[in-house]
Each structure stands twice: as structure tokens, then as C-alpha cells.
Amino acid sequence: MIADALAASPLFFYPLAAGLALGLLQILLFFVGHLPLSDAIEHAVEGTQLGEAFDWLNLGRVPVAILLMLLLITFGFVGIVLESLLPAMPAWSFALVAAPAAVGATKVVGDRIARILPRDETYAVTAAEFVGLEGTVTLGPLDDGLAGSVAVRDRHGDVHTLRARPVDRGTVIQQGSHIVVVARDETHKGRVFLVMPFPA
Template structure:
């Protein structure tokens, strides 16, 4: 079996291997304590199309190492499976199926992991501690429909991506706008309520 993986196309074998190594890294981080590199990556991606994709994939609610692991392992595994099943097709062609599969699996599993991980345990703060903190809308606009994402730093400087909607019905808050958290995410689905910064009065 190991020989079969070693003979797999490099385009899929190395992402699979990298994903497994990320999984080991996440275990080490779990026992050694949190590292800040995830915040640096989030800041680097902020405002970019890739940043929007990672926000959609629950960056901030799920550790970036887990998101990366899911993406890489799924991409590699699907590519290897397809190369074994359809050997007459060029290796690069499997990526057209492997990439969407990786994104879809990461989104579904990420949603489940985000529900299982207590956000206050992850960052050593309670949801109420984010009330009064300012943040920036990273996935929006925010309106009365589906919640968007807001990136907020707590009093310890740790970065959180929270699901939020406007506190006032009918309000629309555009992506990139600065907001202030006015409710501690006690609504169903842990949705926080926010207002445009400076509009509390």
C-alpha cells in the first residue's frame, strides 16, 4: 500500500504528505500551546480573494493548520484515487475534480469542527469579552440575511473571526467597514450583533 502511494503522481502525493504533516503539527500545537502564525497569515490574506475564500472556510473559527490539512489531504487523496481509477487521463486533469472536492469537503468538515470547538476555550476568552471590541467586516455586506464575517481582536491581541449581522434591522454594512460588537453572540448559531463604528449614539 505504501508503495502504491509512493508511485502516485507527485502532483497529488506531495499535497497529501504535506497535509498529514500539518495534522501532526496541529497535534504538537495542541499540547505545546497556541502559536501566533495563524494571525499573521490572516492579516496577510485580509482583503484578498483568497482571504474571502478562507473566511468562507471558517478561518478564525477553525485553526488554519486544520483548514490547510483538510484542503491538502482531500486534494491529494482524490487525485490519487482518480489516477488509480482512470489511468488513461493525464495526471493534471484530475485536479479539475480534486480541487472542488477539497474545497467542498473542507467547508463541510470545517462547519462541523467550528461547532465543536468552543471559541472561548480556543482563545481563553468568553463571547461576552468581545462586546465593545471593534473589528472589520471581512465577508459581507452584513444585512438581515445570512450572517457575514467580522474579524475582531480581543483584549489579549488574539484574532477572532465571528459570524455577525447588524444590530438594527434594515441596516446594511459593507465589506471593509469598521464595526463595534454590541451583543455577545447569544443568538442562535452564535451570531454576534454589530453596529457601524461611531454609530452607537
Template sequence: MSALVGPALFPFTLAALVMTGLVLVEALSVLIGQSASGLLDGAIGHDGLDSANAEGLSPAALLSWINLGRVPFLILVILGLAAFALAGLILQGLAAALLAPLPALVAVPLAAGATLPALRVTTRAVARFIPRDESYAVTADDLVGTTAEVTLGPLDQGLPGQVRARDRHGNVHFLRARAAADASPMATGTRVLLVDRVEAVFVAVPAPADL
């Protein structure tokens, strides 16, 4: 156990501990009805990156390369910390088996270099199971007027919940939403109509039966 907090492994142990804490935060937030990753994306205006406009070696190109916008930002951070910690522990284990653990100043850049391609692969796999908040084919305003299903509720006039909607192309979106001022609370599973959008939060009412 003491080896995990030694100088050679401490950066990777710390990354693993932070990753575990973020996983617990996300899990607890889902249990209480408010996804931390969804709230964070809404707070920072996380709309994703259009790969067509992310070229060369720019920061936007790197973020696009690791699939930011295809997975929630918090999930990307969790996966990055997990990849970094695992790469570091494996690297130091191999180094110790051959001769001795590498100095942290050497091991950290090597593990970080291995993290980027691993993060690209894992985020691409995870993105297949996580609907994007935004689609490159439509804007957020295009989703006003569509029906959706409450996935994290109930929706009321308090903190936003989450709904799942499909755009005209059939793409699935997870969106932050709250009930309109004159609407009753809408439980998880309720079909709703998105009638407006205030900044990053959609305004919903119960969907008419004929929609």
C-alpha cells in the first residue's frame, strides 16, 4: 500500500483517486435526479466541436480528436484520468520489473502521451452508448416544438431535469429542461412538448395526446 503513495506512483494514484471521486459524484447525482455531467455541460455551454472546423494542430483539433462533444465533458475527464492512471501504473510496473521505477518527471509525460490515443479509443466506444446533447445537423432552436420523454425528473419550475428527444434526422439528444410556469410537475417517463428555450434550458409542457 505504501508503494502506491511513493514518489514514483503518487501522480497515478492521485489520478485514480480523483477519478473515483468523480464517478461517485456522477452516480450520486443520477440517484437524486440531476446528472452532474449534464449540469456541467449546460453550465459551460458544451455544444461539441465540428471536426470540419478543427484542423491542424490547434487545441480545437486536439479536443475534436479525443471526441469532446461526443461524450459529456465530465465523462471525458473520468476516462482521461482512468487511462492516465492505468498507463502510469503499467509503465512503472514494467520499469520496476526490468530495473527500477522511473522518476515521476519522466513517467508522467510518457503516461500522458499514452493517454491521448487511449482516450480517443475509449471515448469513441462510449459515444455509441451516450446520445449527444447537440447534433451537427441541427441547432438547439430546431428542437423547440419537438416531443420528448422525461428521463431525469420530475420536471418542475425548480432545478432543470433532463429529457430525451429526437430531431428530424432521428438523432437522439439528452437536453436540460424544466416545466413551464403554469405547468404541473412532470414525472420521469412523461411525454412532453418542448415549447421554448431559455439559454441552455428547454421549457416543457405535457404533450397533447395526439402528438
């Protein structure tokens, strides 16, 4: 299989390699604890048609980096397998099968991952219960640009990382600042929270 992958069309080899590299990077960042890759990718696709597609694939319940990894690896793997089985056919024709297969597999696997991953909205704590909680800016500064991240502790003592921006336009809240969550930003489907410095 490794030989097939190395001899495969770039159309499938590069996505497979990129997906595997993304997976390894996710593992590394998990242990290092820095550079929130999923947040950066989610910011990049926010408000785009690609972002809408990722919403259907469980964006917000599964980190976008994991969804992207699943798409790339499945697309590349299916394409390489078909190419090895039917070498006489052009590589582009296999993409017609590999693309929907990748989307379907990502949806199915994403649904299952979403059931076991810790989420910002859990059975124990709903998103509405984050309002009023105090926390710290972990990815900032928070301003009128892309949402940053804050860490808050719920009533059970569990720590949650939320995407956030200031409730008041023009406000800048520096990384490390103490904040309080005041509302959900419904313009971002409730996935972004509005915060203000604490004490105000």
C-alpha cells in the first residue's frame, strides 16, 4: 500500500500526505498546548460557503482541523485504492467517487467523534449557562476582528474554551485579562460569546 501511495497521482497523494501531516501536527499541539490550530482554521472559513459545509459536518462539535484531516485522508486513500485497482482509467475520474466518499465518511465519523469529545455545550452544561461565568483571555487580544478564545470554569469545576469577542465595539481586551461572559453572539450561530473586562 505504501508503494501504491508513493506511485499515486498527485491528485490523491498530496491530500493524503497533507491529512496525515495535519493529524501529526494536531497530536504535537495537543502535548505542547499552544497554537490553537482548529481555531485558526475555523476563523479562516468563518462566513464562507466552505464554512457552511463544515457546519453540516459537525463544525462546533468536532474541531475543524479533525474534520479537514478526515476529508483529506479519506479522499486521498479512496483515490489511491481505485487508481491501483483500475490503472487504465484517468486519475481525475476517481475523484468523482473519492470526493463524495470523503464527505460521507467525514460526516459519519464526525457524528461519532462528536458524541465522545468534550464540547463547549454538554449534557451537564448548556451554552446559556456560560453567560455570567468569569474567565481569562487565552488567545487574544479580543477586538472587533476575528474572535479570540477565553477559558472559563463551569459550576462543576470543568474548564471550557470558548470563542469570544468584546461586547462593546472598539474595546480591546488583552491576552491574560480577566473577563466575564455576558451574552452569546447570535450572528455567529451562538458559537461565539460576548465578553467584557472584569471587573468592568
